[in-house]
Amino acid sequence: MKKIVLVAGVIFSLIIIGILLIRTNSKNTNITKKKTKVGLIMNSVKDDGTWGQSHFEGIKNCEEELNLEVIYAEEVPKNEECVKIMEELIKEGCEIIICNSYDYGQYELEVAEKYPDVYFFHASGVKESKNLATYFGRMYQVRYLTGIVAGLQSESGEIGYVAAFDIPEVNRGINAFTLGVREVNPKAVVHVCWSGTWIDYDITSDATNKLLEKHPAIDVLTVHSDSLATMDIAEEKGIWSIGYDYDNSDTYTNTYLTAAVWNWEAFYREHIKRCLQGKFQGKHYWDGIESDIVRISKFTPNVKKGISEKVVVAKNKLENGEFDVFYGPIYDNEGNLRVSEGESMTDEAMLNDFNWFVEGVQIDE
Template structure:
């Protein structure tokens, strides 16, 4: 009879020991149990309805999922001031520092060297180190799709494009958009005006008004700035709008068509989780259509069904790898073949050497 009682007792003891071991193991591996401090350095505002807000909204979702305490710093200039801000946030306990502007690159690198135990992420940069990664998305793929929408929508064949600087990132977007336009409307032109500023409202408004003054046949307008002034002015003129960074259809219900947009939580969540798991690797990330980082805002009811069908078809080709935007033959604005038939542009050239425009781009200057 004693054996009858001893065996259940042993079984119970084993079960209890197992549960205790499980709980200890769970406690030791629960890497999000305690809050981690993260600093986000921004060149703009968290309420700009554009680049800055796209990072803010993405990080808020990541913070909720990973139990992060995020310290946002807005409108940080690309100078030594940014280093002082980062140093202060690290002193306040930040274990991860994120800078969301290309122009902050040199300053992020300087601070990263001084703090090897802190992990750094630099948006739209290219260099990396043991404790710093750079990241961006193949938003040019979504630019191409939005160009198809613009090309199908225009009646005049003249599409306006208000852009910040003639750097590879911006030129890549202009060219991708134009290739989308030309796919459906071979005779159309994309007319570009530079603002020389990412987010200064006055400069962006001035460039938009100058573009319209020189080319009042434009009936669709898109942009690569963080300011909403180009869309606001174009909306007041009754032009069709293709946005950027965020889906702002509710702001411009009468004229908004779509926008290439960012879903940064799909980058921040897995990569910050890797930091918490101590699996961080410094490298450059360039996420494509299948990553969820880049997307196209839902096409509004101003867009024709046949346009929607074509966009969906082209998107599937990009996602399954049977097509990408810069597949030859591609001709530049001087008539020279830049990419031969059967060839494609390398990532290195797209990232570093885009200093030319495809056929159909017109630069509007004084």
């Protein structure tokens, strides 16, 4: 008799759990029943082929699935004007605001404080609040992989890197890329020049040409800016190129190898769902390659045979946590030991302390 009562009790408990799960799933499914307006503040245009387009397509690709209406503003000034534009979007019914540039930070914080019932996201931001989350991706992991491509593709062992600014984010990418290069081509050199701009085409073009004039043996070029000038020059001069932000392989068919690209769709889908479920958290997110927020784009036919297999091995190690880029020993380009064997850099150090460059980097002043 006791056994019968026990079995009945277990069955009853399972039924209750099943009902609760059904209700929970139903609730999560119904979150998309109502259309949600999302406002996107952009520092460039939606079809720039770089940073702006990666964000625009990322959120637009979530529109149908999550029943969103995306309202976007292009080339928004990074001053008090952006406050007015954010407020206009909120008045139009936007319940979520996304800003895609670091320079909007102080203004987005101001608006977030004024509108506590609206969710805010700030790409590459550094200050969070109760209703404002910041986010970025561990692009350095993909930079390392593209470095492997460059190191194996190069015949001269001289590689060019056109970078926007001497800041930790950019330096982290330069160092990761160079570690990838030197992993497969230990004597290779990465020549770096500063353009001093994220988006100005003419300035980036001048910086690229000066780099090539100074180092004519460069046979692979890559970039950390949101201008396509370097890719245009590489195509014109017949130099292998590795892109950034967005896959432009269809444009540069003769010289393009691959790119370190953003897949913002993966982030936006997950975190807008959380907003709709009332599970938003005002914190900083720095997701890695395993989250699919950062990717190495498909290889073009220009990539030498055998490179793909080596990159896949390294990518798998990054994805399963067996390896990360800044594991010691790592020496800087002045011969100093920066990361000891058996140690790795902390997130804090990677985010803020890269005022030095690894062995193999040569900076053009």
